[in-house]
Each structure stands twice: as structure tokens, then as C-alpha cells.
Amino acid sequence: MRISVSRLNASAFAGAVAVACAAVSAPAGAQQPMVIASQAEWSQGYDAAPRIRVQRSFMPTVSQEAIIGTEQAIARYREIAARGGWRQVATNQRLRLGSKGPGVVALRERLIMSGDLEPSAGSSPVFDTYVEAAVKRFQARHGLNATGVVNGPTISALNVPVETRLRQLEINLVRLRALSGDLGERYVIVNIPAALVETVEHGQVVSRHAAGVGKIDRQSPIMNAKITEINFNPFWTVPASIIRKDLIPKMREDPNYLTDNKIRVYNSQGQEVRPESINWYSDEATRYMFRQDPGADINSMGFVRINIPNPHGVYMHDTPAKGIFGDDFRFVSSGCVRVQNVRDYVTWLLKETPGWDRAAVDQAIASGERIDVRLARPVNVYWTYITAWASPDGIVQFRDDVYNRDGLGVQNVMAAAQAEGLDPVN
Numbered sequence: 001m002r003i004s005v006s007r008l009n010a011s012a013f014a015g016a017v018a019v020a021c022a023a024v025s026a027p028a029g030a031q032q033p034m035v036i037a038s039q040a041e042w043s044q045g046y047d048a049a050p051r052i053r054v055q056r057s058f059m060p061t062v063s064q065e066a067i068i069g070t071e072q073a074i075a076r077y078r079e080i081a082a083r084g085g086w087r088q089v090a091t092n093q094r095l096r097l098g099s100k101g102p103g104v105v106a107l108r109e110r111l112i113m114s115g116d117l118e119p120s121a122g123s124s125p126v127f128d129t130y131v132e133a134a135v136k137r138f139q140a141r142h143g144l145n146a147t148g149v150v151n152g153p154t155i156s157a158l159n160v161p162v163e164t165r166l167r168q169l170e171i172n173l174v175r176l177r178a179l180s181g182d183l184g185e186r187y188v189i190v191n192i193p194a195a196l197v198e199t200v201e202h203g204q205v206v207s208r209h210a211a212g213v214g215k216i217d218r219q220s221p222i223m224n225a226k227i228t229e230i231n232f233n234p235f236w237t238v239p240a241s242i243i244r245k246d247l248i249p250k251m252r253e254d255p256n257y258l259t260d261n262k263i264r265v266y267n268s269q270g271q272e273v274r275p276e277s278i279n280w281y282s283d284e285a286t287r288y289m290f291r292q293d294p295g296a297d298i299n300s301m302g303f304v305r306i307n308i309p310n311p312h313g314v315y316m317h318d319t320p321a322k323g324i325f326g327d328d329f330r331f332v333s334s335g336c337v338r339v340q341n342v343r344d345y346v347t348w349l350l351k352e353t354p355g356w357d358r359a360a361v362d363q364a365i366a367s368g369e370r371i372d373v374r375l376a377r378p379v380n381v382y383w384t385y386i387t388a389w390a391s392p393d394g395i396v397q398f399r400d401d402v403y404n405r406d407g408l409g410v411q412n413v414m415a416a417a418q419a420e421g422l423d424p425v426n
Helices: 007-012 064-082 102-113 129-141 153-158 162-178 240-253 323-327 342-349 357-367 414-417
Strands: 185-190 196-201 204-214 225-233 263-266 289-292 304-307 332-333 337-339 371-384 388-390 396-398
Touching: 064 162, 064 357, 064 388, 102 129, 129 153, 129 396, 162 388, 162 396, 196 342, 204 323, 204 332, 204 342, 225 342, 304 342, 332 337, 342 357, 357 371
Parallel strands: 185 371
Antiparallel strands: 185 196, 196 204, 204 337, 225 304, 225 371, 263 289, 388 396
């Protein structure tokens, strides 16, 4: 099922925690080299058991249902903590379908503890399709690509202590309650840690879009605003911060950078200036305006810019670099939000604006001309920071605290995996 979602987002609301009734007591044991099990041991395919099978959720991340679900999850995670929590999964190798050894036994124990694997799955040392389905479920709940392969980021997420996850839920319950008022009939939620955009109408999610959000050193702001205008085939005027941090260093390395990327330079009188006439080893460049020509192949905003009047100067937009939407780690921008499947997103935003259906959106993009469209009724948009939430049916989600706002050390599992020498690739 794909409704404006990437591999990450299709899984971002899959997965659930229905905590197991009791912990498995078998120790993880020392790690031994993995051997491949015989084909007969895992040739038949299995899906998750009905109790833990997950369906697409229409529940918004920010909602009364999320508050209820998170309160229930806190109670369950307190029970797990009271029983001693879960053990670490110690391995420096990727585990996948067919792997065999004590590392798989430890993995089974961990997945049973968090409710991703049925207790009846037992403690076999073989990584069968029951375990693969459970790993996919766990990865989905933690915003990782659901490959079923236990790689570095998955190990790092598995080894976050239950006490930390419990505290994460408690912190985010406060955030959810703070947003529990009337958000509007139609609104957009941007959850920065999840790098995810939701469109919500009549209390249900209409579409989910993978997003590229601010880097750790150029963070996307937390804010409430309104989407007021769509710009098709826009120019991109380079912000002063990017001129200093990016353009000047790039021009020192490659004098053809501006020309190759169709970025023009203008002085205060609006006259175009030749790049070679500027001293790039001084601050002279900061006195000029830099504007990139329209064009989806080159323009940093792609086909569309979505205007959101706000004091931070940020907005939402398309991007020519669509490959980022399949990545686990999408903290790549200078503060603005890049939106996957932007045509679907813009069509929904313009739903109440006469004359702007999907065909009109496609036609405007195809024209290559700058077209500005005011929304007939502005749409509320909330840029939020939610790293843990749950639904009443037991689905519990966790995301990295990329900006360290939780203060619990649950930051980038990619970085953690690399620091420990684990493979961060599928």
C-alpha cells in the first residue's frame, strides 16, 4: 500500500507493541560465528501472528487517540521495567533469514519482550520467517526500513534500555497533551524526528509523506502556522546563511559551481554580476542576491514551493534529490521541509481552491512557468517534535531524538552503529 509514502513511511505507522506476559529467561550467551541453516528449516513463509499483525493506521500522530495509546503504553513499559527489562543483543554481524546461532536466540528473547514476536515462537537458534516478520515489525516501529535484516541501526535500537524508552514515552505524553486542542478541520502535521508529513481531515490521516528536515546543526523549528500559497516552478533565492555556509566554500573549491547549478548573482540595483568578478576569499559575496533558475532538475525547490508565513523564514518544497526519501536518516536540509510526492500533497492543499484539481496541478508544473496560487482557505500546519507515541490498539512508535530535546541520549542510531563498528547498511 502506498499513499504518499516511501519505504520508511509505509512502515512508519506499521508495527506495534503488545507487551509479552512474561520475560524469557534464557541468557543471550556468548556470540559465536554465524552458520547458515539448511533450507528446509526456513523455506516456508510465515506472516506475523494475528495478535501482532499490523494494519495501516489512520490515526494522526497528534490526536486524543495518541494520548490514550501513549498512556496505555507507559503502563505496559513500566511492567517490563519492573520485571528487569530486556537484555542487550550482542552481535557484530548482520543477522538475516537463514542465520543460525546464539545471537538468534538472544534476538528472539528481545523481540518477545517487546511484543514483536509471539512467546510461542520459542528459543530456536534458527533465524526463520517468524523472526524475519518480527524484525520487520520492530524496524517499522522505530522508523527504519523494514528489511527484516538485523543491521547496525536495528541493533542500536534494540539495545536502548526499557527505562529509556519509558522515559521517552512520558516526555512525549506531555508534548501530545500540549497539542490536544482544536487543530482544525483540515491540517498538516510535520513530525520532525520522524521526518514525516501527515495531512489530516475530519480527524483521520488522508496521506503520509516522507520528508527531509533540518540537519542537526540547522534545525527545523517547532512552530504553528498556516499554509497560504503555492508557487509552481519557483525561483530559489539563496538565504544569507547558505551563502556563508555553503556557496562561498563551494566557489572556493569550484569556480564553476554557480554556473553549473544555474545560480545567478545580482547586485542591489538588480543587475546581474559575473561570479568571477567577486572576491570569494572575503565577505563580498554576502552583499549580493543569489537566485537559482526554475527547473526540477536543478532548482533546490524542485517544481513547487509551499509558503508558510513565519518568523523563521522556513517553508516546504519539492526537491530534485528524491532519493533521500528512501533513506532511514533524512535530516538533510537547512531548516525547510522537503516533501515526497509533492503533487499529491499540493492537490490536497488546494482541494478547496476552485479550479485546482490534480489535472490542473500537473498542467501548472508541465508549463514550466511561474504560477502563484493563493489557497481559498489557509490550512493550519504544525511543526512538532514527537519521538514516541502510541495508539489504543497497542501500536507503539519510537524515533531518534535527533536534536537532543528529550535529553536521554537516544539520538542517531546510524551514528551509534557506525561508532560501534556495525554495518549501517541493509
